[in-house]
Amino acid sequence: MPFDLPLSAALRKARWKVKIREKENREPPHVTIIRGTQAWRINLRTGEFMDRHPDPADVPGEIIVHIKTEENWTLLCQQWDEKYPTNPVHEPDDNDGE
């Protein structure tokens, strides 16, 4: 099943969801923030929004803070790695090798 990061009651009521879904093995490791018909992706390798549209500024700051707490970030990375072991967040050789 998808990994669904627990959110506060207020955020859930406002229809926000934070998920790692199946069938995303061809994408860079990421977590998806969903509300209604819109979605925002945050790259688990860089911590940055992956797309300019929809506008990242539309995501409540408290969701970003919540996602990026050390505990939740570690959990999200673990969940991604479990789902996609051939496309892990941290590759063994993750510097530029120069």
Add this chain to the structure above:
Amino acid sequence: MTTTENEPVILKTKPVPAGRQMFLLDKTKRRPERFSLLHPQVVSTAGGLRDSLARATKDTLWVSYEKDLTEALLKSVLGPPRSLGKALLIHALNPLSIPVLTSCFKRFASASNKEFLPPDELAEALQAVNSSNLFIGGSVDPTNRTITLWRGNLEPLTVPFSAFEKSGDGIEPNFDRFSVTDSGQTVRFGDYEAAADAILYEFDPEYRRHVSKERRQSERTFGASLRRLRKQRGLRREDFEPKVAAKTIARIEQGLVHRIQKDTLNSIADRLQVRPEEIETY
């Protein structure tokens, strides 16, 4: 920006175009409220269909939850065929009706109630700016091992079961438990949830081309900025050699390098004729 319980949910939807109308064929009392985003004109009796037919245009959207009203509608179509717009039939369908539906509607989609989004999410998806990239419903064909998904513009997309691979944590799709959720952004097979955009990316070449181009242009990573700037300078990855290997440039652009060494960054910036800290501003 913060969100509280009292904050209204702002939906990114397009306004209903002038002249576009929706007829909701429905006998329930409460369902029409859930379609309020589309300003439906509710038809609950066969007698009410005559007036609706007279006003229908090629841009009309018909949503029917009532098989008998759909059949009455088709019986009422007299004279030479004309397009009545699009139809979404959320009930069992007699296969013999398919030819007449094809001649009356420029597009129609059909499946049972549980195979479509719930009414409020359905209205939201039909009205969304990105409606063609959302799945409003679908139907599973176990004989041919395919699933046909309906997009928000009522175009079908047929996908084989084999597209939904078991994930690394052992979750497998259960095709007997199909539904769509997240206002059309997710296709669910029991515990397995597939992102609509991942399905479209794999099976719709036009969507793939569009998204690839858009992502290249709008990605906010350092790697994406480097790629845009390199292209802007008309450089190939090999043009950074011998100081920086083309393979290294490729890995940085793909977001596969977490820590770029200072000498590498300086060499790249030097070749691009910018300061190192300027790269990510492109």
